[in-house]
Amino acid sequence: MSNPFEKNSNKELSAKSLKSRVSLTDTNLLLFITIAVFLIMYVCAVVFLGKGFAKPQTFLNILNENAALIILSCGMSLVMITGGIDISVGQVTALVCMSCAVFLDKHGGNVYVAMILALGIGLAFGLVQGYLVAYLNIQPFIVTLAGMFFAKGMTTIINATQFNVENAQFKALKATRVTVPGLGSVNKLGNYIDAYVEIGVIVALLVVLIFFCVLRWTRTGRNFYAVGGNNQSANTLGINVRRTKFTAHLLCGLLAGVGGFVYFMHVGSGSPSHASGAEMNAIASSIIGGTMLTGGVGNIAGTFFGVLSLSTIKNIVTSLGLDEAWWTNITVAAMLCIFLLLQSILLARKNKQKS
Amino acid sequence: MENNAVLEMRGICKYFPGVRALENVDFTLREGEIHALMGENGAGKSTLIKVLTGVYSKDGGDIRLAGVPVHIRSPQDAQNMGISTVYQEITLCPNLTVAENMYIGRTKGPLTNWKKMNTDAAKLLDSLSIPAKATQQLGSCSIAVQQMVAIARAVDSDCKVLILDEPTSSLDEQEVKKLFSLMLSLKEKGVGIIFVTHFLEQVYEVCDRITVLRDGKLVGEYIIEDLPRVQLVSKMLGKEFDDMAEIKSEEDAAHIEYDGIPVYEAEKLTGTTGIAPFDFEIHKGEVNGFTGLLGSGRSECVRAIFGADRVAGGTVKVNGKKVKINKPLDAMKNGISYLPEDRKRDGIVGDLSVRDNIILALQVMKGFFRPFSRSQAEAFADEYIKLLSIKTASSDTPIKSLSGGNQQKVILARWLLANPVYLILDEPTRGIDIGTKVEIQKLVLKLAAEGKSVTFISSELDEMIRTCSRLVVMRDGKVVGELKGSDLNQNTIMATIAGGES
Amino acid sequence: MSVSENHFENLPKKSVSVIDTIKKIVQKQVFIPLAALLVLILFNLIADPSFFKISLDKSSSGDPVLSGYLITILDNASELAILAIGMTLVTSASGGQDISVGATVAIAGSVVLKVLCGSQSRPDQMQAPIIVAFLICLVVSMLFGAFNGMVVSFFKIQPMVATLILFTAGRSIAAWINNNELPVISDPKFGYYGNFIPGIPVPTPIFIAAICMIIIALVLKFTNLRLYSQAVGINPSSSRLNGINPQLVKFLTFVILGACVAVAGFIKVSRLSTINYSVVAKDIEMDVILAVALGGNQLSGGKFSMTSSILGAYVIQFLTTTLFKFKVSSSAIAAYKAVVVIVLVVLSAPIVREKMVQMKKKGTAAKVGKAKKEVA
Structure with a gap:
């Protein structure tokens, strides 16, 4: 440095600019908002809606009910971080349920083979959709819309009606519960009842953990963010954009397979109407969890809390006595709308700042 | 080595x-x-x-x-x-x-x-x-x-x-x-x-x-x-500074009415694209130019005049009457036309036909509910295709399949059809063949003789000197001089562009 | 050599001109849906010619009605064709599609029933004139369209995601409007619009669709809608410099789609004189988008052909009815359509097109090479 004075002024400037601008990434800011929203909502529910919400099992039931959704939302977030979208996950879930159900009951299949079948179906959807999106440059929305309808059609072609699976091996698996020590409660008769979660919840938590780490600490994970942040820049920075997009769709498909099987374990039946609208819930959860539709911003932990927020608000709406189905849908849409606009405003303000 | x-x-x-x-x-x-x-x-x-x-x-x-x-x-x-x-x-x-x-x-x-x-x-x-x-x-x-x-x-x-x-x-x-x-x-x-x-x-x-x-x-x-700077500029532009012959055209400038009210007058016009507030006026029948090296703010100035980017402040008078120009339509309604610098991004509407591209501006001015009949549009298009000798298979051909020069002529036709009193041409001769360049310059002089005011911008000084009777010189986002008459020669222009010690 | 060459060139001239005319026809946008229609017609002719039989029957009330698969197709495609009109405009201007049309059709239908039924759920007679109900439904639908348009154009959210909001909430809003009751209109007059007007053997929706087409034809003729939306879809920056307000144009197209939704919703409820919120117009958004794509319109916006889109809608219905006839269940049809969509988008993907052109060039080059060798 030739000029000592200039160096000084630089240091001053740096201190100033750092002070005025909170050093918080968009991802962390949105994550913070999500967790805050969830906590506030839950606390309000406990305070105003009574003890039901205070019971640990109520919270665990939210997890039990939404294990599959958590997994699907994780996949959705991956794709959304790269700037894409996948709306086929709900119907893929239905297809997985139906395929496994038919395989187990009508062909006397083995549960473990059924699991592989589920993963295979998810992987196949991920492969084809990923190829079309990444290598043929077709809009992800159109591709996965077609995927959604294909899965829907295939489900009814395999079996058009709902039926419960009677396979003993599967029923045992479905009934398996993992007790959570120390969170049990005493019921009206004075008996102590253990708090429990289903296996699906363990799987879901594992998925959340794994993909949180993948996104945070692996090169592939960071590439997702770079590609979503700016396609062309990512390319000049030496990242294989196509392969990254392909990987994201592949993983999302795979997770749809996993989520499908978890859903299957939860409901224990196959039906064309299973998981209908799950894709919208997954997108909504991701958005509420701080994943930006424009790509490049998002966090799996946020997505997890997004799912929790979404289901908590559904529970609140129900316990307010508004248990007709439409209320939950309208609340979900309203929440989605608010978070979308929030993101849009956040983005606009940022662009203004720059120029 | x-x-x-x-x-x-x-x-x-x-x-x-x-x-x-x-x-x-x-x-x-x-x-x-x-x-x-x-x-x-x-x-x-x-x-x-x-x-x-x-x-x-x-x-x-x-x-x-x-x-x-x-x-x-x-x-x-x-x-x-x-x-x-x-x-x-x-x-x-x-x-x-x-x-x-x-x-x-x-x-x-x-x-x-x-x-x-x-x-x-x-x-x-x-x-x-x-x-x-x-x-x-x-x-x-x-x-x-x-x-x-x-x-x-x-x-x-x-x-x-x-x-x-x-x-x-x-x-x-x-x-x-x-x-x-x-x-x-x-x-x-x-x-x-x-x-x-x-x-x-x-x-x-x-x-x-x-x-x-x-x-x-x-x-x-x-x-x-x-x-020295002046030398650098002359080397870049390819004109030796000292022994450069003055080639100011003998174009008669008598039709310029300097005494009357300016056709367009701006005071402290401020854009949002990094140019300093500037004053500007142009008279009937005048051809003026903005010059300066690329990035000096010459395009930003004319964009501000047309309202192409957000205008932050300043007063504007057209024919002596105070008007507000905040968006392109305002400018168009006040008789201002603007041929943008980046033909591909801001000029052509690629998939549309030559005909639609020609009538676009006039059509928008006429209004949403009053479309031209097919035959009327056809007549307009044919007239200007002939007038500017645009080489196209038909008026139905998509403009993107034309050559650069012909695309530029189509955009020019669009703005001539709008019959402006003040026409801004930002780099109309860039990236097109010599023949078309000359045609466009001739056209500019002809328009001025007919009583239109024109602002002409070009990276090539020759063209500017040949066509303009007054030059606004810019450097680093600021207007640094205005040249006319005998000052309108390469030496003075380059010296003004270079600034500093000359 | 030169003589022989001339001779060689003279011979195939006639066939070349024939090929050229064929090429010209093929290049026209309308060719795509027409070809698809032709394939379907041929398939049905071979499989079962009785598909094309039209007979004049008596309805239950003794009025003459036309019946047959072709009539069914024309009748059932009405809503699709009407929605395709709006969707084409939205696609052209915004470069995206509205996926909430099915849900908003439910809202429109619900509004009509609400106005007609008033506070009762099964009134003996209608509580308001049908025209009033329709107008209110029109306004409401256009407002919902305006909501979508606002989110897209002013908040700059991609159309498909913006319309996700109403896609999620629409059917619930529809149910909420009528308190989740299922109102039934017993007055047969209301059913005229979705079925037959006594004495006229052609289903009424066909007329309504025709009226809509005439209106849009007039609108396109007497306004600059086509020029504006195409210009905005192709190059918004250039459009702005020519005095067009791109945001406003996009907004407007969504409002027009809202009007189309109102008409479609009105027909839907009139067909049954009641509504099932979760089933009415289910998955119609997919069919509408497919109709636009099948019409050869770029889904990324820009130039459009209204005729092709509308024709596309009828082709889709033709396909659906054909599949029905072959006992494919209604939800399984989705799988077939998905395959059609994928084939269409893959074929129209720029990368694939480029590759095909390259292959063609190679092919012709090889041919030329061969020909040269043969001459030598």
Whole structure:
């Protein structure tokens, strides 16, 4: 440095600019908002809606009910971080349920083979959709819309009606519960009842953990963010954009397979109407969890809390006595709308700042 | 070979179909030197840089790095050999942190070691005195800092040659200062820097040497002290300063009504695109021009007049009446037409037919509910296709399938059809063949003789002198002079463009 | 050599001109849906010619009605064709599609029933004139369209995601409007619009669709809608410099789609004189988008052909009815359509097109090479 004075002024400037601008990434800011929203909502529910919400099992039931959704939302977030979208996950879930159900009951299949079948179906959807999106440059929305309808059609072609699976091996698996020590409660008769979660919840938590780490600490994970942040820049920075997009769709498909099987374990039946609208819930959860539709911003932990927020608000709406189905849908849409606009405003303000 | 040369390019040639983009160009970069690469549009600067960075393959010549001959096949290759480039537009990801932007795509192994990356980045930022924190999100930094982070990334990959391709075009004075101090400290570390810019002052502030290109050929390499500004400008424009004959046209300027109320008059017009507030007026039958080097703000001025970008302030009078021009439609309704600089991005509507492209402006002025009948539109289109002799298969042909010159004529036809009182033409002759260029200049003079006012902008001084009766000269976003009459000669214009000591 | 060459060139001239005319026809946008229609017609002719039989029957009330698969197709495609009109405009201007049309059709239908039924759920007679109900439904639908348009154009959210909001909430809003009751209109007059007007053997929706087409034809003729939306879809920056307000144009197209939704919703409820919120117009958005794509319109916006889109809608219905006839269940049809969509988008993807052109060039080059060798 030739000029000592200039160096000084630089240091001053740096201190100033750092002070005025909170050093918080968009991802962390949105994550913070999500967790805050969830906590506030839950606390309000406990305070105003009574003890039901205070019971640990109520919270665990939210997890039990939404294990599959958590997994699907994780996949959705991956794709959304790269700037894409996948709306086929709900119907893929239905297809997985139906395929496994038919395989187990009508062909006397083995549960473990059924699991592989589920993963295979998810992987196949991920492969084809990923190829079309990444290598043929077709809009992800159109591709996965077609995927959604294909899965829907295939489900009814395999079996058009709902039926419960009677396979003993599967029923045992479905009934398996993992007790959570120390969170049990005493019921009206004075008996102590253990708090429990289903296996699906363990799987879901594992998925959340794994993909949180993948996104945070692996090169592939960071590439997702770079590609979503700016396609062309990512390319000049030496990242294989196509392969990254392909990987994201592949993983999302795979997770749809996993989520499908978890859903299957939860409901224990196959039906064309299973998981209908799950894709919208997954997108909504991701958005509420701080994943930006424009790509490049998002966090799996946020997505997890997004799912929790979404289901908590559904529970609140129900316990307010508004248990007709439409209320939950309208609340979900309203929440989605608010978070979308929030993101849009956040983005606009940022662009203004720059120029 | 020279002793301390890090990069030598000898006899570089590059041909595109029908164009000799580079012919026998030599370029030498020495250790610890900031070397300006100068030339107007189409001089071959960017082609030379693209050859150097492996984007284009050369058709002839050798490149030596520190005396060793090399073949550069791809940008990746160039990077591995220690040639790093920072482009005008920032090619980083705004959503990632500063540290990540410096290391992503370059690390080995599947995992990211955040701690090491952040400490490394912090060290590097500190050593280059870049006022940013490693963990800060890049998008929250100013453009200048982002530019510097890009440089830091380039420097860290052990670079010997750093190419800065117009890095200052979107920076303000303060930010440029910061960038320069970074460049100087890199220079001390022995990095050779190639600096491409359109700002003369900046060249004289930091550079040691200048290489000037013109029309794909080498004009010469100069030590900065040996080349005064005026000389530089004349070398870039290809006119010898001293013995340049005055070629002011004898066009009779009698039809200009200087005494009357100006057709258009602006006072303290302020844009939002980085130009200083300016005053401007134009009279009936007058052809004036905005001149200055590329990036001097000449396009931004006329865009402000037309309301193409957001207008921040100032008063505007048309024919003496105060009017508000906030958006293009306002300007059009007041009889102002604007042919934009970037034909592809702002001018043509690619998939639409020649006919639709011609009638577009007039149609919009006429109103949404009053479309022209097919036969009327056909008649308009045919009239102007004939008038401007536009070469097109039919008026139904999509405009994108026409040649550049003919596309430009279609856009010109669009604005002539709108029958303006004041016509702004921003670089109407860029990228089109000589014949069409002359036609367009003749047309401008004819329009003026008919009593229209025209603003004509061109990178080629010849054209400006031949067509304009008054020139507004700009430098670095400010109006620095106004020339007319006998001052309208190459020497005075160049001296005014160059500014400073002449 | 030169003589022989001339001779060689003279011979195939006639065939070349024939090929040229064929090429010209093929290049017309309308060719794509027409070809698809032709394939379907041929398939049905071979499989079962009785598909094309039209007979004049008596309805239950003794009025003459036309019946047959072709009539069914024309009748059932009405809503699709009407929605395709709006969707084409939205696609052209915004470069995206509205996926909420099915849900908003439910809202429109619900509004009609609400107005007609008043406070009761099964009134003996209608509580308001049908025209009033329709107008209110029109206004409401256009407001919902305006909501979508606002989110897209002013908040700059991609159309498909913006319309996701109403896609999620629409059917619930529809149910909420009528308190989740299922109102039934017993007055047969209301059913005229979705079925037959006594004495006229052609289903009424066909007339309504025709009226809509005439209206849009007039609108396109007497306003600059086509020019504006195409210009905005192709190059918004250039459009702005020519005095067009791109945001406003996009907004407007969504409002027009809202009007189309109102008409479609009105027909839907009139067909049954009641509504099932979760089933009415289910998955119609997919069919509408497919109709636009099948019409050869770029889904990324820009130039459009209204005729092709509308024709596309009828082709889709033709396909659906054909599949029905072959006993494919209604939800399985989705799988077949998905395959059609994928084939269409893959074929129209720029990368694939480029590759095909390259292959063609190689092919012709090889042919030329061969020919040269043969001459030598």
